[in-house]
Amino acid sequence: MKQIKSWAQYYVDLMTKLGLVRFSMFLAAAIIVLAVSIQMGVTLFLRGTVDVVDLVRSVFFGLLVTPWAVYFLSIVVDQLEDSRQRLSRMVRKLQEMRERDMELNSQLQENISRLNAQIAETNRAETLRQQAIEDLENEVFQREKAQLHLGERTALLRSFIDCxxxxxxxxxxxxxxxxxxxxxxxxxxxxxxxxxxxxxxxxxxxxxxxxxxxxxxxxxxxxxxxxxxxxxxxxxxxxxxxxxxxxxxxxxxxxxxxxxxxxxxITERKQYQDKLEKASRDKTTFISTISHELRTPLNGIVGLSRMLMDTQLTPAQHQQLNTIHLSAVTLGNIFNDIIDLDKLDRRRLEIAPAPLDLPAFLDELETLSRIQAEQKGLYLHFDRDGDMPQFVMADGTRLRQVLWNLVGNAVKFTDEGGVTIRCLAHEAETQGRLALHFEVEDTGIGIPPAQQEKIFAMYYQVQGKQHATGTGIGLAVSRQLVQAMGGQLYVDSDVGEGACFTAELEVACVEAAADPELPDSDLRLDILLVEDVELNVTVACALLDKLGHQVRVARTGGEAIAMANPDDFDLILLDIQLPDMTGFDVAARLLERYGDSLPPMVALTANVTGDRDYYLERGMQDVINKPLRSQAVRAVIAHLFADLADEEADAASEQAEQNDWLDLGFLTDYADTVGKGVLISSVDLFEQMMPDYMAVLDSNMTARDQAGVVEEAHKIKGAAGSIGLRRLQQLAQLIQSPDQPAWWENVEDWIESLRRAYPGDIARLRTWLQT
Structure with missing residues (x-):
């Protein structure tokens, strides 16, 4: 079988190699040869001879059979070749498939290996994940525990901080x-x-x-x-x-x-330090005051004793007088030593104006100055110029202390020539006040320009001057005294040509013109009340309503400016201190807007020491002190709207009941108007608010915040005046008036007096309300 396959393959290969024609010819020849051979062999075997016919017959048979054989074999060969080729293709495909399978198998093996590795890695990752989860859970637990602990510590720390x-x-x-x-x-x-x-x-x-x-x-x-x-x-x-x-x-x-x-x-520490400083200042003030108060009579003793020693005396009298003289000089030196032990600035000055006989005061000054100048062999000129009134309101002791100090320095620093004292009086710019100029001029050594301002500093002495003995506080104290009296002290000097010290101040004449009497008025007015303190609004509205007037209220300056239409109101009652601006600002804007058509404006003020002219110069037609009284309101209305005023109303406005603690006239009027029940509730409210008022006042005072002190004192003044506490109102008025002489030096005492006074005054008011 195998051999047949080999022959068949050989046949196919030969036909393929020779081609169909050559192969057919070769096959025909082969068949003919085969047929001839067979025919000859069979004939020889059967007959023993071979004929030509047999040869022809064999050739003819070969030629006849050859096409069919070639055709048949060609078909077979084609089919075989086609089968072979298909087989070859199949083999190649199979080979390719095998190779692909091998490749896929290799990839599969690789993928399997990779998958196995991934599975192994996944297993390890899962193990790690589980471990991580466990660690994370443990970490979360620890973190929660830490956070809880931290939260507790934070809460504890926050509690400490908040506490x-x-x-x-x-x-x-x-x-x-x-x-x-x-x-x-x-x-x-x-x-x-x-x-x-x-x-x-x-x-x-x-x-x-x-x-x-x-x-x-x-x-x-x-x-x-x-x-x-x-x-x-x-x-x-x-x-x-x-x-x-x-x-x-x-x-x-x-x-x-x-x-x-x-x-x-550290407010308490600051207050303690301030108290220590104040105590120290008070000690210095006390020493300086005592020294200078005693120095004036002491200088008189020294001067007069020296003069008496030049007269005819017995030896015993001379010895006694010399002892007096030396004792006075020694006492002066002791004063200097005391002051040198405590060289602190003078911070507190108290001025006590009183009626002063001006001509007599000048006579006294001239006499003492002449004695001192003549004792040193100097001349003294004393000039007076101007219309001198008999009495003025001034602190004679302080003024004498200043002038005597200036005269003493002039004599001390003058070796030749003399001293000239001038007193000039003329009408001041402020109506009703007198301007006084005291000049003390000498022909002494003079003061260098660079030191002319320094000499007014505490303990300063002119450098390089043999006359500059003593403590050096006289001029410093003198300037502070003059400033406390509302004046100024300055010097004009050239070296070698002497010096001229000038003290300028204004004083009021004692004689004051009485206001004309005005009758009452029955007019019923539309009034605009400008007031920000609620208690004052309540009191004023109740009073004005009772008098038959129609009242509308503005609580700020802005509201007042918006409401003050001249066609709507007959009178404007204007508080001076408002939250957003002053009453003077309101008046100025209204006058600018409406001019002469503006109704009369009357200032409401608790400044019991204020000058009425001061308000008139700023656009007001009159001024009423708070708290309002019906008599005062009737008098002002009569003065502004009627030709005559009721004598009774004028007398009542001029002679309001006086009391050291309570404003009984106002209280009686208020109680009759609104009832004691409303007044008692206002007293309760005031008593409740006063500790807060005082706490804020103390803090502002410790902070040296003048504006804050004034603002809080204004609140206290308004509240106290609204319930008739006159003494508290007056104390608060002093506290809220920084233009008062030596305000910073005295305000602490006023605040302390207010603190001590208000509980007792409230108790007195309650007692009066119960009667």
């Missing part, structure tokens, strides 16, 4: 608050959530915020902690003195996040 009376806060780089403690919330009046994101300008007043931001920027610029002291203000107006420390803070990478702030209230 601290010190301020604790922090601000970011943009100067915005990021957090604070309870003390800071109380200071700012805002809770922490409200405070976050605000800047100091959103929280504090402008002046305080400027200082806070300035120090913040200094800390940011230097990256160094800073400690300083500053006044801060609570929402109720109370001021406190804080020692503030600011520290920059950074994250763990060194980036600055902002600053931490700490503040400790």
């Amino acid at each position: 601290s009376p010190d301020l604790v806060y922090y601000r970011n780089e943009d100067e915005q608050f990021s957090g604070c403690n309870t003390a800071m919330e109380q200071l700012t009046g805002r809770v922490e959530a409200e405070l976050i994101g605000l800047t100091p300008f959103d929280v504090y007043k402008q002046d305080i915020a400027n200082k806070v931001v300035e120090t913040d920027r200094q800390v940011f610029a230097s990256n160094e902690p800073m400690t300083y002291e500053q006044w801060l203000e609570y929402p109720d107006g109370r001021k406190a003195y804080f020692e503030l420390r600011k520290v920059p803070f950074f994250d763990r990478f060194g980036k600055r996040l902002g600053l931490l702030g700490f503040g400790r209230d």
Whole structure:
């Protein structure tokens, strides 16, 4: 079988090699040869001879069979070749498939290996995941535990911070608050959530915020902690003195996040220091006052004793007089030693004006000055110029102390020539007041220009002058005395040509013109009341309603300007101190807007010591002191709207009942108008508010905030006057008047007097209400 396949393949290969034609010819020849051979063999075997016919027959048979054989074999060969080729293609495909299978098998094996590796990795990852989950769970547990612990510690720390009376806060780089403690919330009046994101300008007043931001920027610029002291203000107006420390803070990478702030209230320490300073000043004032009060008569003793020693005396008298003289000189030196032990500035001066006989005062000054000058061999000229009134209101002791000091210095620094004293009097710019000029001129050594202002400093002495003996406080005290009396003291001098000291001040003449009497008026008016204190509004409205007037109220200057139509009102009662502007500002704007068509304006003021002309010069037609009294209101209305006034009303306005503590005339009028029940409730409210008033007043005083002191005293004055507490009203009036002589030196005593007085005065008022 195998051999047949080989022959068949050989046949196919031969036909393929020779081609169909050549193969057919070769096959035909082969068949013919085969047929001839067979025919010859068979014939020889059967007959023993071979004929030509047999050869022809064999050739013909070969030629006849050859095409069919070739055709048949060709078909077979084609089929075989086609089968072979298909087989070859199949083999190739199988080979390709096998190779692909091998490749896929290889990839499969690789994938299986990779999958096994991934499975192994996945198993390891799963193991790690499980381990990680366990670790994470453990970490979460630990973290929760830590957070719980941290939360407890944070809460504890926050509790400590909130319990601290010190301020604790922090601000970011943009100067915005990021957090604070309870003390800071109380200071700012805002809770922490409200405070976050605000800047100091959103929280504090402008002046305080400027200082806070300035120090913040200094800390940011230097990256160094800073400690300083500053006044801060609570929402109720109370001021406190804080020692503030600011520290920059950074994250763990060194980036600055902002600053931490700490503040400790040292107001009590500040007050204690101020009290110590005040005690020290008071001691200095006492020593200086005693020294200078005693120096004037002591100088007289020294001068007169020296003069008497030049007269005819017995030896015993001369010895006794010399002892008096030396004792006086020694006592003067002791005064100098006492002052040298306590060289502090003089801070407190008390001026007590009283009727002063001016001609007699000048005669006394001339006599003492002449004695002192003649004792040294100097001449004295004493000139008086102007219309001298008989009496003026002045502190004679203080004025004498100043002039005697100037004369003493003039004599001391003059070796040749003399001293000229001039007193000039003329009408002052302020109506009803007298301007006095005292000049003390000498022909002495003079004062260098560079030292002319320095000589008024405490303990200063002209350098290089042999005459400059003593303590050097005389001129300093003299200038403060003159300033306390509302005047000024200055010097004009050239070296070698003497000096001229000039003291200028204004005084009031004792004689005062009486106001004309005015009858009552029955007019019923439409009145605009401009007042911001609620108690005062209640009192004034009740009183004006009772008198038959129609009243409308404006509580600010802006409201008053908007409401004050001349066609709507007959009279404007205008409080001087309003929340947004002064009554004078309101009057000026109304006069500018309406001119002569504006109804009369009457000032309402608690300034019981004020000058009526001062209000008239600023556009007012009259002035009424608060609290309002029906008699005063009737008198003003009669004065403004009628030709004559009722004598009874005028007498009542001029002779209001006087009492050291209570304004009984007002209280009686108020109680009759609105009833004692309303008055009692007002007293209760005042008594409840006074501790807060005093606390704010004390804090402003400690802070040396003049505006704050004046503002709070104005509130107390208005409230006290509204319930008839006259003494408290007058004390508050002094406290709220910084133009008073030596106001800073005296205001502490006035506040202390107010503190001691108000409980007793309230008790007296309650007693009066019960009667």
